[in-house]
Amino acid sequence: ELPMPTIAAVHGFALGGGFELALSCDLIVADPTALVGLPEVSVGVIPGGGGTQLLPRRIGAARAAELIFTARRVEAAEARELGLVDELVADGQDRTEALALAGRIAANSxxxxxxxxxxxxxxxxxxxxxxxxxxxxxxxxxxxxxxxxxxxxxxxxxxxxxxxxx
The missing domain is CATH 1.10.12 (Lyase 2-enoyl-coa Hydratase; Chain  A, domain 2)
Known part of the structure; x- marks a missing residue:
């Protein structure tokens, strides 16, 4: 519901709630260390922070179902290919690049x-x-x-x- 664009920077693990937080953003920037996924069914629950609704909107219902049902963790390169992240940047540059992207966006009306x-x-x-x-x-x-x-x-x-x- 935030009226301004939001950007997540992912370095390392973004699993479960962490990935749901990233999914709630408009754009996701990640570095090669990123590991994303919604593993909740592997511990007997479901993604409860928006994952079942946000993930299909980002990558489609069938792909989202596969990732949620298998609780699969996805490494950075594949995450970019699947559209789970929008930009893959150099190691350790996730925050820097997310802030640079924010600056390019903020230059607009x-x-x-x-x-x-x-x-x-x-x-x-x-x-x-x-x-x-x-x-x-x-x-x-x-x-x-x-x-x-x-x-x-x-x-x-x-x-x-x-x-x-x-």
Whole structure:
């Protein structure tokens, strides 16, 4: 529900609740030491922190079922191939690269980012027509914002924008 983009940095084990926390983020950056998975069924419970809902949204129902039902732990390279993580970086660079990514994101309009995230979240799982209506509503909410005016002015003046955030 957070309106701003969120990024997880994974170094080492992210199993069970740790991986569910990462899955709750918009983007996941990991280094080669990352080992991710939802092993809860191996101890008689299920992922209870959103894993059964977040994992299928990230990689599809069948792949999520396989990982949850087998309690399989996935190493970094395969995690990237499966889409469990979004970016695989050099050893020990997960935090540095996640912060760099956050900086690239933060350079953009806060109003635009909030609206884009809202459209992504609300439109997910809807048919195309309904999703486009969600997108149109989000676009209208920013079309006459101070951020849009500043963004257009900065573009025309060939300078970096100074976002008012409203």
């Amino acid at each position: 806060p109003v635009g980012l909030r609206a884009a995230k809202r459209a992504l979240r609300l439109g997910h799982g809807l048919d195309l027509r309904a999703g486009l209506e969600v997108e149109d509503s989000a676009w209208r909410s920013v079309a006459f914002s101070g951020d849009r005016a500043e963004g257009v002015a900065a573009f025309n003046e060939k300078r970096k924008p100074n976002w008012p955030g409203e």
